[in-house]
Structures are given as structure tokens and as C-alpha cells.
Amino acid sequence: MTDDSANRGGQDYESSLAESDKSVASFARTHTPIETLQHVLHGNPTLVPVIVLIAATIIFGLVAGERFFSAFNLTLIMQQVSIIGILAAAQTLIILSAGIDLSVAAIMVLMAVIAGKLSVDLGVPAPISVLVALAGGAAAGLMNGLLVTKAKLPPFITTLGTWSIFYALNLWLSGAQSIRSSDIDESAPFLKFFGNVIEIGGARITFGVILMVLVFVALWYMLNKTAWGRHVYAVGDDKEAAELAGIRTDRMLISVYALAGLVCGIAAWASIGRVGSISPQAFYEGNLQSITAVVIGGISLFGGRGSILGALFGALIVGVFQSGLRLAGVDVLWQVFAIGWLIIIAVAIDQWIRKVSV
Amino acid sequence: MTQEPVLTARGLVKRYGRVTALDNCDFDLYPGEVLAVIGDNGAGKSSLIKAISGAVQIDAGEIRLEGKPISFRSPLEARDAGIETVYQTLALSPALSIVDNMFVGREIVKDGVLGRTFRMLDHKRMEAMAREKLSELGLMTIQNINQPVETLSGGQRQGVAVARAAAFGSKVVIMDEPTAALGVKESRRVLELIKGLKERGMPIVLISHNMPHVFEVADRIHVHRLGKRLCVIDPKSHSMNDAVAFMTGAKEPGEAEAA
Numbered sequence: 001m002t003d004d005s006a007n008r009g010g011q012d013y014e015s016s017l018a019e020s021d022k023s024v025a026s027f028a029r030t031h032t033p034i035e036t037l038q039h040v041l042h043g044n045p046t047l048v049p050v051i052v053l054i055a056a057t058i059i060f061g062l063v064a065g066e067r068f069f070s071a072f073n074l075t076l077i078m079q080q081v082s083i084i085g086i087l088a089a090a091q092t093l094i095i096l097s098a099g100i101d102l103s104v105a106a107i108m109v110l111m112a113v114i115a116g117k118l119s120v121d122l123g124v125p126a127p128i129s130v131l132v133a134l135a136g137g138a139a140a141g142l143m144n145g146l147l148v149t150k151a152k153l154p155p156f157i158t159t160l161g162t163w164s165i166f167y168a169l170n171l172w173l174s175g176a177q178s179i180r181s182s183d184i185d186e187s188a189p190f191l192k193f194f195g196n197v198i199e200i201g202g203a204r205i206t207f208g209v210i211l212m213v214l215v216f217v218a219l220w221y222m223l224n225k226t227a228w229g230r231h232v233y234a235v236g237d238d239k240e241a242a243e244l245a246g247i248r249t250d251r252m253l254i255s256v257y258a259l260a261g262l263v264c265g266i267a268a269w270a271s272i273g274r275v276g277s278i279s280p281q282a283f284y285e286g287n288l289q290s291i292t293a294v295v296i297g298g299i300s301l302f303g304g305r306g307s308i309l310g311a312l313f314g315a316l317i318v319g320v321f322q323s324g325l326r327l328a329g330v331d332v333l334w335q336v337f338a339i340g341w342l343i344i345i346a347v348a349i350d351q352w353i354r355k356v357s358v
Numbered sequence: 359m360t361q362e363p364v365l366t367a368r369g370l371v372k373r374y375g376r377v378t379a380l381d382n383c384d385f386d387l388y389p390g391e392v393l394a395v396i397g398d399n400g401a402g403k404s405s406l407i408k409a410i411s412g413a414v415q416i417d418a419g420e421i422r423l424e425g426k427p428i429s430f431r432s433p434l435e436a437r438d439a440g441i442e443t444v445y446q447t448l449a450l451s452p453a454l455s456i457v458d459n460m461f462v463g464r465e466i467v468k469d470g471v472l473g474r475t476f477r478m479l480d481h482k483r484m485e486a487m488a489r490e491k492l493s494e495l496g497l498m499t500i501q502n503i504n505q506p507v508e509t510l511s512g513g514q515r516q517g518v519a520v521a522r523a524a525a526f527g528s529k530v531v532i533m534d535e536p537t538a539a540l541g542v543k544e545s546r547r548v549l550e551l552i553k554g555l556k557e558r559g560m561p562i563v564l565i566s567h568n569m570p571h572v573f574e575v576a577d578r579i580h581v582h583r584l585g586k587r588l589c590v591i592d593p594k595s596h597s598m599n600d601a602v603a604f605m606t607g608a609k610e611p612g613e614a615e616a617a
């Protein structure tokens with residue numbers, strides 16, 4: 001280096017740079033098989049739930065035999081998980097943004113009750129009631145989002161509060177009475193649209209199951225192929241960095257909560273088809289079940305990591321365990337016991353993967 | 359200097375609780391120059407540039423860009439106005455890829471209906487652009503441009519942040535200790551990059567504790583002390599020793615150095 005300014009105030013230490021090794025950093029260090037596994041899982045966090053789902057299906061197929069491993073039962077499992085599955089999709093959006101939503105099922109039930117009341121009691125055309133439910137879901141989500149961003153309340157506390165609020169509104173509106181299936185059939189069969197079934201052989205696929213898959217595909221696309229989705233990950237990963245990098249993080253979070261609310265509204269419509277009647281007491285555990293599906297699906301509760309498809313697999317894993325254990329003649333209490341362990345193991349695996357040594 | 363400054367600040371005040379990080383601070387950046395900002399740890403250098411880039415809101419004072427008063431409420435607004443910043447903390451999202459990080463907030467969507475209606479990202483184009491920018495910085499020792507930033511070394515991360523600012527800055531590029539974690543070779547690249555940007559007429563603010571680097575690239579040196587500009591010195595007429603003496607309070611600036 002002939003530039004004298006570089007040498008001012010001390011010895012030159014850079015002239016040898018010209019002869020420096022131009023080769024790219026290479027890693028001579030070898031990984032143990034366990035470390036390699038850890039790396040692979042770090043890059044593909046959905047791999048674990050996929051493996052667990054396939055393994056569980058095979059094992060229960062062997063244990064419970066034909067009754068479990070039939071087209072009828074496998075599609076029944078999908079029907080059974082469809083509503084929690086859709087809620088888990090909404091929950092995933094929130095958890096990816098480093099939040100948590102305890103109110104998803106409460107929003108859903110409230111919107112189902114509103115749609116039912118409007119059409120069955122007040123004679124409002126069903127499509128309009130459905131639109132009201134969807135808009136109401138989005139509005140409820142928006143409320144959560146505004147409380148989290150503008151009032152700066154922690155998501156856990158916010159949604160713990162709105163869970164109670166939405167539940168109370170739902171009991172008040174419904175008078176704690178269910179709307180009967182036959183009444184819905186009579187005045188607003190459109191509300192049960194997602195209960196329609198396509199039968200192929202023994203398989204019974206409801207429109208609700210198809211809807212669940214479509215919801216996941218649409219959200220997967222948004223999260224992975226659009227700037228909006230990348231920003232959800234960025235905000236969940238490190239909010240401060242995202243803000244400095246030029247993301248309007250508050251607007252981002254509000255849109256996430258509102259979209260999750262809209263998805264809950266969609267779940268409300270689907271739930272009427274799935275259950276038949278509209279019960280204000282239905283899905284009381286749905287909030288926690290949606291979180292269970294997300295966690296078992298390998299999505300980190302700390303935000304920013306995991307694929308939404310994991311939540312779909314997580315919901316299916318829960319369904320497969322419940323169905324398999326039941327058909328194997330295991331008491332319900334042990335089904336609950338098993339799901340508990342699944343959650344703990346899933347979180348332990350997440351922690352282990354996050355400790356990956358680079 | 360007879361030119362109008364691109365960026366000026368007068369009487370900036372920023373308090374964090376009881377700490378006064380900026381205490382009536384002035385600042386001037388002229389077209390096409392490299393302005394180094396030096397000062398002890400905690401002197402308020404990062405606070406100054408954060409105030410300029412909209413990352414923190416000042417309590418008092420005025421900032422002008424090309425003569426027009428500005429008050430950015432967020433870093434995005436500063437960025438849209440053409441001020442690009444490499445923060446000391448880098449502001450990268452660890453789980454996102456290098457490409458995603460470089461284009462965050464200014465993603466390119468595909469042409470046609472896929473982009474217009476479905477907002478689909480044009481990953482190929484962003485990758486090609488990111489690769490080009492990183493090669494310019496000699497950072498292509500990174501094997502995979504789609505690898506998450508968290509799998510990079512500290513220096514490589516710094517390189518990504520610098521490449522991002524250099525690629526998109528249009529009026530001013532601010533760098534808060536861009537070479538702090540870099541090796542000799544990589545620091546050299548960043549210095550060359552700064553000179554390259556300067557040749558293209560880009561004014562640059564460089565915060566650094568590395569005196570040889572500062573004296574090599576700076577046209578003027580803003581000495582920051584206790585939350586304000588103490589003086590501005592010319593690296594051609596002052597030694598590194600003078601600079602350090604002012605910075606640490608060992609020596610008071612005389613007439614010649616008055617800001």
C-alpha cells in the first residue's frame with residue numbers, strides 16, 4: 001500500500017493483504033451425527049412434526065388395526081381437527097409475531113352465536129350474517145391488536161382479558177341457550193355450508209376439512225411469498241431491529257391480530273357446519289387446544305421461527321393420538337396425559353434445536 | 359466551506375430519564391464529504407445519529423435535510439427521505455436470510471399479475487442484486503445467500519448491514535462503528551467502500567473509535583464530548599494525538615478548532 005495516509009500514526013499492517021489467501025472460509029470441523037441432526041432440524045423445524053405424524057399413524061395402525069387405519073377413520077380425524085386446525089392457523093400468526101392469543105376460540109364462538117342469532121332469530125339472510133361474523137372476527141382481532149400495540153399491554157394479559165369479555169358477550173347474546181340444528185336447517189342452511197360431505201369410497205371429506213387446508217395454504221403463501229409475511233417473522237424475531245430496519249412494527253402487529261381475528265370468523269362459520277348446532281359453551285378449551293397444536297407443530301413460542309404448516313401437522317398429531325388411543329381402548333384420561341407429554345417434549349425439542357452451535 | 363450543508367442539526371436535546379444523552383448538540387454534514395464522529399463511550403454519538411435517522415425522538419432542537427426542516431417519526435421515514443443507516447446493533451433479523459434482511463421493507467415483487475395482485479416476491483431478482491452488492495464488499499465468502507443471518511459470524515453480519523446501507527442510500531449514508539467487528543481484510547473493504555461512495559458524491563457520516571481509519575478516510579472530524587459537539591478538526595492539520603486529547607478532555611480546543 002503506497003497511500004501514505006494509511007501509514008500515518010503507526011506501522012503499516014495492511015500491505016501484506018495483497019498476497020492474502022483468497023479462498024473461501026471452509027469448515028474442517030466435523031459434526032457428530034447428533035449435531036448434524038440438530039442443524040437439519042434448525043433449518044427445517046417442520047420435520048419433527050411430520051415424522052411424529054407419520055410414525056404415530058403407522059404405530060396406531062399396527063396397534064388398533066383396520067379400525068384406525070381406514071379411509072373412514074382417517075378422514076374422520078381430519079373432520080375432528082378441522083376447527084381447532086383453523087384456530088391453530090390464526091394462533092400461528094400471533095405466535096410467529098412473538099405474541100399469544102388466548103381469545104381465538106372465544107372470538108369464534110361469539111361470531112357463530114351472532115351469525116346464528118341474526119339469521120335464525122331475526123331472519124337476516126345467511127350470507128349477510130356470515131359477512132357480519134367475518135367482519136366481527138376481524139374487529140375483535142383488531143381490538144386485541146390495538147391493545148397490544150397502542151396501549152402496549154402484553155399479549156398474554158390482553159387476550160386473557162378479551163377471552164373473558166368475548167365469552168361474557170357470547171353468554172349474554174345467546175342467553176346461554178344453544179341454537180338448535182333443526183332451526184338452522186329450517187331458516188339458514190347456508191350457515192352449515194361447511195358441513196357438506198364429499199364421499200369417495202369410505203372416505204368422508206367435509207367442506208370444512210377442505211376449508212382448513214385452503215386456509216393453511218393461503219396463509220403459508222402470505223407468510224412465505226409476500227413481504228408482509230417476511231415482516232411477520234422479522235417482527236417476531238426482534239421487534240426493535242425490525243423497527244430500525246424500516247418496518248412499521250405497530251401497523252404490522254395490528255394487521256396480524258386483525259387477520260387472525262378474521263380467520264377466527266371463518267372458523268365460526270365452519271364450526272356451525274361441523275357441530276350442527278350453535279352452542280355458547282362449545283370449544284371452551286379451544287384457545288388452549290390451538291396453542292397445543294402450534295407448539296406440537298414446532299413453532300417457537302418465542303416468535304419468528306417455524307412454519308405454519310407445522311400447526312396443521314400439530315393439530316393432526318393431536319387428532320391421531322386421540323383417535324388411536326381411543327380405538328386401542330385407552331381411557332380418555334390417558335389420552336389427555338399423552339397430549340400433555342407431547343407438548344412438553346415438543347417444547348424441549350424446540351429449545352434443543354435453538355441451541356444449535358453454528 | 360461555502361457550500362450549503364446537506365444535513366444540519368441545531369440544539370439537539372435528548373434525555374433518557376435522568377441521563378442527558380444529547381445536550382444542545384450541533385451537527386453539520388457537507389455535500390460529498392466523509393465526516394467522522396469520534397468520542398468516548400457514552401459520549402452520545404449513537405444518540406446523535408439515531409436522532410437524525412428517526413430511531414429516537416428528540417426533546418428539543420432542529421434538524422434540516424437540504425435546508426428543509428425534518429422530523430422523522432420512524433427510521434422508515436428517514437430511509438424514504440434517502441438517509442440510510444448502519445446501526446451499532448446492526449438491526450438485522452437473525453432468523454431471516456441475508457437476502458430478506460437486505461431487502462426488508464423494500465422488497466421487489468414479481469412483474470405482472472403475480473406481483474400486482476398476489477404480491478409475490480421476486481426472489482431471483484433480489485438474490486441477484488444482493489449477491490452483486492455483497493461481492494462489491496468482498497463478502498462472498500458467504501456461501502449461501504439464503505442462509506439465515508444468525509448463522510453468520512459477527513463480522514459477516516456487519517458486512518451485510520453495511521452492504522444494505524451502501525446499496526440503498528441516496529442522500530446520506532450513516533455508519534455507526536461499521537468496522538468494529540471486522541477483520542483487517544474486511545475493514546479494508548469497508549474503507550474502500552466508503553471511499554467509493556464518496557467518489558460517487560455521497561456524503562457519509564462515519565462513527566468510529568479506530569483513529570487510523572478515521573484519519574484515513576475523513577475530510578473533517580466532529581469531536582463529540584459529553585453529549586455535544588466539542589469541535590470540528592481537520593485531519594490534515596491535526597494529529598491523532600490532538601483528536602484523542604480533545605475527545606478525552608485532556609486538551610481544550612483553541613480558536614482554530616472552534617466549531
Ligand SMILES: Nc1ncnc2c1ncn2[C@@H]1O[C@H](COP(=O)(O)OP(=O)(O)OP(=O)(O)O)[C@@H](O)[C@H]1O
Binds near residue numbers: 398403404
Ligand atoms: N435507550 C436508552 N435508555 C437509557 N439511556 C440510554 C439509552 N441509549 C443511550 N443511553 C445513554 O445515553 C448516553 C449516550 O449513549 P450513546 O449510545 O449515544 O453513546 P455512544 O457515544 O454511542 O457510545 P459508544 O461509543 O459506547 O457507542 C449514555 O450515557 C447511555 O447510557
Ligand SMILES: [Mg+2]
Binds near residue numbers: 403405
Ligand atoms: Mg454508540
